[in-house]
Amino acid sequence: MADLSSAYELAYIEARRALEDQRAVVNELRGRAGVLVAAAAITTSFFGDAALTDGRLGIAGWAAVAAFVLAGVRILAILWPLPGWTFAVDARVYMQTYLEHPHGGPSSSSGSTGTSHSTWPPVSLGIAKASRR
Amino acid sequence: MASSFARNREGVASLIRALRAATMLLVLEIVAWVIALITQGA
Numbered sequence: 001m002a003d004l005s006s007a008y009e010l011a012y013i014e015a016r017r018a019l020e021d022q023r024a025v026v027n028e029l030r031g032r033a034g035v036l037v038a039a040a041a042i043t044t045s046f047f048g049d050a051a052l053t054d055g056r057l058g059i060a061g062w063a064a065v066a067a068f069v070l071a072g073v074r075i076l077a078i079l080w081p082l083p084g085w086t087f088a089v090d091a092r093v094y095m096q097t098y099l100e101h102p103h104g105g106p107s108s109s110s111g112s113t114g115t116s117h118s119t120w121p122p123v124s125l126g127i128a129k130a131s132r133r
Numbered sequence: 134m135a136s137s138f139a140r141n142r143e144g145v146a147s148l149i150r151a152l153r154a155a156t157m158l159l160v161l162e163i164v165a166w167v168i169a170l171i172t173q174g175a
Contacts, residue, residue: 085141
């Protein structure tokens with residue numbers, strides 16, 4: 001039981017670490033998007049000023065402007081604060097899913113002492129011990 | 134937890150695709166500006 005508990009605890013810790021890694025990746029991607037915005041703005045202002053000396057843009061100039069606009073749209077899509085990211089574990093959902101007995105509360109199967117739960121819960125983390133006191 | 138991870142993974146993949154496309158567009162923009170300057174000078 002102790003080995004199984006420690007295995008579940010390790011799985012839980014690794015899952016939390018994976019979520020934190022995902023949060024770091026998203027932050028890094030958004031940081032890179034910010035750098036791209038700055039690079040596109042500097043490029044457009046520098047080259048645009050040089051290319052518009054006579055007040056006319058050729059086909060290549062308009063293509064550059066179109067690429068700038070499209071890149072801006074893509075970068076805006078990256079930086080837009082979309083809902084749906086979940087980087088934290090909802091404690092209530094976690095307890096209902098993994099810790100509490102499916103046919104009643106956590107105390108209904110454990111008796112008055114709270115020690116006879118050999119089959120449930122599958123996880124014996126600190127949070128599970130605290131909920132049975 | 135697993136569903137959150139899978140959902141986030143799809144979002145991260147989408148962000149990576151968008152960032153790659155934006156980078157390609159920036160390179161394309163620079164090339165286009167250089168061509169514009171060259172043709173203007175010629």
